[in-house]
Amino acid sequence: xxxxxxxxxxxxxxxAGVSRGTVSLVLNGSDTRIPxxxxxxxxxxxxxxxxxxTPNPVAQMLAQGSNRLIGVFTYEAIFPFDRDDFxxxxxxxxxxxxxxxxxxxxxxxxxxxxYANTMNSLLLADGSxxxxxxxxxxxxxxxxxxxxxxxxxxRREVPxxxxxxxxxxxxxxxxxxxxHLIDLGHTTIAFCxxxxxxxxxxxxxxxxxxxxxxxxxxxxxxxxxxxxxxPDAFMRAVRDQRITGLLxxxxxxxxxxxxxxxxxxxxxxxxxxxxxLTSVNHSLPYPHMPSHVQLNRPNLGQVxxxxxxxxxxxxxxQPQQIYIPCAFIAGxxxxxxxxxx
Amino acid sequence: xxxxxxxxxxxxxxxAGVSRGTVSLVLNGSDTRIPxxxxxxxxxxxxxxxxxxTPNPVAQMLAQGSNRLIGVFTYEAIFPFDRDDFxxxxxxxxxxxxxxxxxxxxxxxxxxxxYANTMNSLLLADGSxxxxxxxxxxxxxxxxxxxxxxxxxxRREVPxxxxxxxxxxxxxxxxxxxxHLIDLGHTTIAFCxxxxxxxxxxxxxxxxxxxxxxxxxxxxxxxxxxxxxxPDAFMRAVRDQRITGLLxxxxxxxxxxxxxxxxxxxxxxxxxxxxxLTSVNHSLPYPHMPSHVQLNRPNLGQVxxxxxxxxxxxxxxQPQQIYIPCAFIAGxxxxxxxxxx
DNA sequence: CTGAAAGCGCTTACAG
DNA sequence: CTGAAAGCGCTTACAG
Numbered sequence: 001x002x003x004x005x006x007x008x009x010x011x012x013x014x015x016a017g018v019s020r021g022t023v024s025l026v027l028n029g030s031d032t033r034i035p036x037x038x039x040x041x042x043x044x045x046x047x048x049x050x051x052x053x054t055p056n057p058v059a060q061m062l063a064q065g066s067n068r069l070i071g072v073f074t075y076e077a078i079f080p081f082d083r084d085d086f087x088x089x090x091x092x093x094x095x096x097x098x099x100x101x102x103x104x105x106x107x108x109x110x111x112x113x114x115y116a117n118t119m120n121s122l123l124l125a126d127g128s129x130x131x132x133x134x135x136x137x138x139x140x141x142x143x144x145x146x147x148x149x150x151x152x153x154x155r156r157e158v159p160x161x162x163x164x165x166x167x168x169x170x171x172x173x174x175x176x177x178x179x180h181l182i183d184l185g186h187t188t189i190a191f192c193x194x195x196x197x198x199x200x201x202x203x204x205x206x207x208x209x210x211x212x213x214x215x216x217x218x219x220x221x222x223x224x225x226x227x228x229x230x231p232d233a234f235m236r237a238v239r240d241q242r243i244t245g246l247l248x249x250x251x252x253x254x255x256x257x258x259x260x261x262x263x264x265x266x267x268x269x270x271x272x273x274x275x276x277l278t279s280v281n282h283s284l285p286y287p288h289m290p291s292h293v294q295l296n297r298p299n300l301g302q303v304x305x306x307x308x309x310x311x312x313x314x315x316x317x318q319p320q321q322i323y324i325p326c327a328f329i330a331g332x333x334x335x336x337x338x339x340x341x
Numbered sequence: 342x343x344x345x346x347x348x349x350x351x352x353x354x355x356x357a358g359v360s361r362g363t364v365s366l367v368l369n370g371s372d373t374r375i376p377x378x379x380x381x382x383x384x385x386x387x388x389x390x391x392x393x394x395t396p397n398p399v400a401q402m403l404a405q406g407s408n409r410l411i412g413v414f415t416y417e418a419i420f421p422f423d424r425d426d427f428x429x430x431x432x433x434x435x436x437x438x439x440x441x442x443x444x445x446x447x448x449x450x451x452x453x454x455x456y457a458n459t460m461n462s463l464l465l466a467d468g469s470x471x472x473x474x475x476x477x478x479x480x481x482x483x484x485x486x487x488x489x490x491x492x493x494x495x496r497r498e499v500p501x502x503x504x505x506x507x508x509x510x511x512x513x514x515x516x517x518x519x520x521h522l523i524d525l526g527h528t529t530i531a532f533c534x535x536x537x538x539x540x541x542x543x544x545x546x547x548x549x550x551x552x553x554x555x556x557x558x559x560x561x562x563x564x565x566x567x568x569x570x571x572p573d574a575f576m577r578a579v580r581d582q583r584i585t586g587l588l589x590x591x592x593x594x595x596x597x598x599x600x601x602x603x604x605x606x607x608x609x610x611x612x613x614x615x616x617x618l619t620s621v622n623h624s625l626p627y628p629h630m631p632s633h634v635q636l637n638r639p640n641l642g643q644v645x646x647x648x649x650x651x652x653x654x655x656x657x658x659q660p661q662q663i664y665i666p667c668a669f670i671a672g673x674x675x676x677x678x679x680x681x682x
Numbered sequence: 683c684t685g686a687a688a689g690c691g692c693t694t695a696c697a698g
Numbered sequence: 699c700t701g702a703a704a705g706c707g708c709t710t711a712c713a714g
Contacts, residue, residue: 019701054461059691061399062706088429099450109440120395360685400707
């Protein structure tokens with residue numbers, strides 16, 4: 001209970017001298033074909049105005065069964081922004097598309113868990129968008145089983161159930177990034193980053209492999225994340241293996257690599273070309289713009305909401321799995337391989 | 342109506358062979374002192390599990406009267422980001438504080454209007470944070486009269502009612518910005534920007550005036566926004582009046598001024614010092630960091646939510662009006678006045 | 683310790 | 699054209 005007692009529908013009915021049903025009818029002028037006499041209508045409106053009546057949306061939701069709410073749930077803390085600022089670009093698109101379709105947006109921030117003591121917190125929304133690198137697959141399976149409408153942002157596989165997802169097409173982006181290095185004459189290329197357990201990393205790796213396989217005779221290396229964390233080990237790997245092209249899975253790897261190289265006297269892009277396989281945080285003009293794969297997160301958010309709405313409305317019953325294209329942007333951190341290296 | 346028929350509380354009651362009230366009691370283990378036999382409890386839990394029962398939150402909300410929802414309503418479109426990217430920094434703070442206090446966040450995106458045919462859309466939330474440069478003051482007055490708990494982000498005055506607000510203290514920021522120019526030896530200083538109708542502009546102007554008055558013998562100019570839009574007129578004003586210090590009300594004015602000066606051969610900060618009286622979009626290191634007043638929007642969002650929650654809980658009944666300090670950051674766009682100009 | 687009942691505030695067939 | 703009633707799914711005194 002919050003603030004002062006508000007007038008209710010029956011207060012209005014009493015004052016207008018009609019029944020509650022009638023009040024409901026005139027107040028939401030629904031398309032019901034039942035006409036109401038002008039006199040009654042006027043009396044009701046007047047009474048509502050006198051009382052400052054305003055319907056209780058929760059009661060309306062309960063009676064109507066729908067509430068025009070799109071939920072957003074994330075498996076990662078939204079703050080602090082550990083994994084870059086990935087949340088808000090998606091939210092921008094979610095918000096825009098929800099607004100276009102006359103939905104409000106509910107941010108589930110109370111918990112990082114969907115099911116807690118028999119409660120399903122998402123149920124308040126007609127359907128939800130889920131995000132986060134590491135979902136609880138068991139929860140997703142249960143959600144699926146209960147036929148709750150949801151769309152995951154990012155490809156996620158759940159054993160024995162096909163869930164809806166909309167994902168960045170990292171594969172094609174990584175393919176083009178790798179091609180770019182190869183076209184510039186690089187022959188020893190390393191992939192550096194972490195989290196092979198996660199779907200997006202698989203896809204990046206797959207895209208790179210495809211380009212490498214097509215080219216033939218490329219020396220392909222992998223520098224796992226823990227090596228990247230030890231600057232000396234990292235530099236040894238780069239130097240000993242004569243790596244001239246670096247494909248970084250995320251911003252963290254990208255900026256760490258740049259800093260390491262700089263500190264140890266290797267110039268980018270003169271000595272080593274470096275690419276980020278995901279969107280970079282700062283958008284500066286060329287030549288300061290890094291060479292990177294550019295995601296379109298707002299667009300992805302919009303598509304996710306469109307997909308969700310078509311599930312909610314029942315238009316679509318097959319699981320939807322959609323890739324959103326990524327572009328490769330050649331910026332100032334890549335250059336032709338120097339002779340001699 | 343959305344998806345498949347879900348089991349309800351009475352389904353569970355039936356299966357467990359108890360009454361609905363009992364089910365409610367065991368399922369939300371509330372602090373009610375009424376103890377329940379282990380046997381009954383177990384039967385209910387089992388039945389709930391068998392059926393995959395999960396309570397309907399809307400019904401709970403209606404019965405309980407509270408819904409642990411903080412609303413966010415904005416009088417400006419959130420996208421496209423016409424006025425910089427001002428929304429998300431606030432949202433970050435709102436979201437964080439809501440989460441800390443175990444509230445969800447509801448983004449009202451369905452409409453730019455609170456009251457529409459007798460409906461008050463905010464009512465779904467226990468209380469709301471409002472934003473936007475140009476609110477509908479009549480709506481605010483009505484909200485106030487109905488005693489709906491809300492807090493405005495930014496100082497807003499509504500005739501005949503004291504509303505809660507939390508605002509950036511532009512006045513102190515602008516004061517220090519102006520002092521900075523004066524301390525650097527500038528004697529002809531202009532304020533450029535727009536929207537004198539709005540409270541934040543008043544405060545910026547007031548802060549500047551205070552510094553100018555304290556210093557004495559400063560030539561003080563105002564370049565209204567429409568002049569800024571005509572590069573020639575703008576440059577004439579700067580040159581003819583020998584302005585060497587420019588205080589810009591917003592990012593738009595700031596970047597426009599920089600571009601104009603650059604195009605017409607005046608160097609910043611050598612020839613003209615330029616300051617933004619609000620946070621700048623890009624955070625680059627010195628010397629690229631512009632001289633500017635730095636807002637702390639996430640913090641402001643958090644304080645707004647704290648204030649709102651204390652209203653909702655009834656802890657506080659007096660209108661709350663709080664200023665959040667702003668710091669002045671001396672960056673690379675200001676320098677001592679050159680001799681001779 | 684448990685059940686029957688009233689209530690939260692609205693909507694929607696169903697009669698008249 | 700309007701009223702009386704049942705229902706949305708839950709909670710919470712009130713009896714026993």
